[in-house]
Structures are given as structure tokens and as C-alpha cells.
Amino acid sequence: MSVPDIHELVPHSGAMSLLGRLLDADDESLHAEVAITPESMFYSEGAVGAWVGVEYMAQAVAAHAGWCARQKGEPVRVGFLLGSRKYACKVAAFAAGSVLKIEVRRALQGENGLGAFDCRIEDGSGAELATATITVFQPHNVEEFLQRSAK
Numbered sequence: 001m002s003v004p005d006i007h008e009l010v011p012h013s014g015a016m017s018l019l020g021r022l023l024d025a026d027d028e029s030l031h032a033e034v035a036i037t038p039e040s041m042f043y044s045e046g047a048v049g050a051w052v053g054v055e056y057m058a059q060a061v062a063a064h065a066g067w068c069a070r071q072k073g074e075p076v077r078v079g080f081l082l083g084s085r086k087y088a089c090k091v092a093a094f095a096a097g098s099v100l101k102i103e104v105r106r107a108l109q110g111e112n113g114l115g116a117f118d119c120r121i122e123d124g125s126g127a128e129l130a131t132a133t134i135t136v137f138q139p140h141n142v143e144e145f146l147q148r149s150a151k
Contacts, residue, residue: 006032009066010059011078015041018052019059019102022067029105030064032056036098047093053130054084057119060102061134064117079138082114087132089121099124104134113138 006022007013018041023031034056037043042052058081066076094100101122109115114137121130139145 004067004070006063009063009070009076011062011066011076012059017059018056019063022063023101025064025067027068027071029103030060030067032060032063032102034100034102036094036096036100038096043096047095049093050089050091050130053089053094053121054087054132054134056100056102056121057084057104057117057130057132057134058136060104060119061115061117061136064104064106065136065138077138078142079113079136082135082137085133085135087130089130091129094129100129101126107133113140 003022003024006019007017009022010017010019018034019032020034021032023033025031036048040048042048062079065079069076102119104117104119107116107118115135117134117136119132119134120128123129
């Protein structure tokens with residue numbers, strides 16, 4: 001099976017689609033990659049702030065949801081980042097020229113769309129740079145959920 005373009009799996013577009021490529025995925029995990037360049041969103045003074053690591057992780061979780069949907073013949077759906085727990089980063093910023101590997105692994109997934117993923121970011125040598133647990137919500141019908149939420 002060929003590896004799909006990661007941009008087809010994440011419901012972000014344009015400059016807000018932060019990940020570079022999908023490395024591999026299965027039912028429980030996904031590995032993605034992002035190269036830090038001057039063209040990277042949030043790039044400033046030779047780096048991307050480490051706080052962006054949470055969004056790299058969240059988009060990798062979204063890519064996993066998209067990959068799983070594709071395996072079932074379903075469309076990619078919108079989801080929501082609810083929060084992060086215990087985000088710990090060993091660097092203040094991700095330097096230009098770095099190639100980061102993002103790994104997300106499902107810790108739990110409820111039938112109601114709530115999920116939690118254990119996440120990590122590594123540098124090119126495999127050294128751990130950041131970890132967190134990311135919590136997400138993917139409603140079965142996003143339009144219906146948003147309409148109910150607006151009331």
C-alpha cells in the first residue's frame with residue numbers, strides 16, 4: 001500500500017497545514033515528519049518556538065484520524081483539540097535545518113469521539129525533544145455538533 005500525502009489526511013490547508021509528510025501509520029499510531037525552514041509557519045529568528053510542538057502533535061493526531069477514516073472508505077472529518085497534558089520540551093525552539101519526527105499513539109478512544117494520544121517529537125538522531133498527551137474530540141457529525149453548541 002502506498003503512503004498517502006499527509007495533506008490529504010488533515011483538514012487544514014495552506015500555511016496552517018504544518019506537517020511535511022507521513023512516514024507510516026497503522027490502526028493505533030502514526031509517524032510524521034516536519035522540516036524546519038525559513039518558510040515554516042511560526043518561523044522567527046532562525047527557529048520555530050517549542051510551543052508549536054503541541055500543534056505538530058495535534059496535526060499528527062488529525063492525520064491519524066484521517067488515515068483511519070481512509071482505511072474504512074470514509075471521508076476525512078474535522079476534529080477538535082481539547083488540550084494537552086504534561087507538555088514537556090527539552091529545547092526552547094526547533095532550529096532551522098532540523099527534521100522532526102512526530103509520533104502519536106492512541107491511548108484511548110471512546111465511541112463518543114473523545115480520544116487521548118501519547119505523543120513525542122524526536123530529532124533526526126532519535127533523541128526525544130518533546131512529549132505530551134493530547135486530548136481530542138471528533139464528533140460523528142461536525143455540523144450538527146456546531147449547531148447544537150451555538151444554542
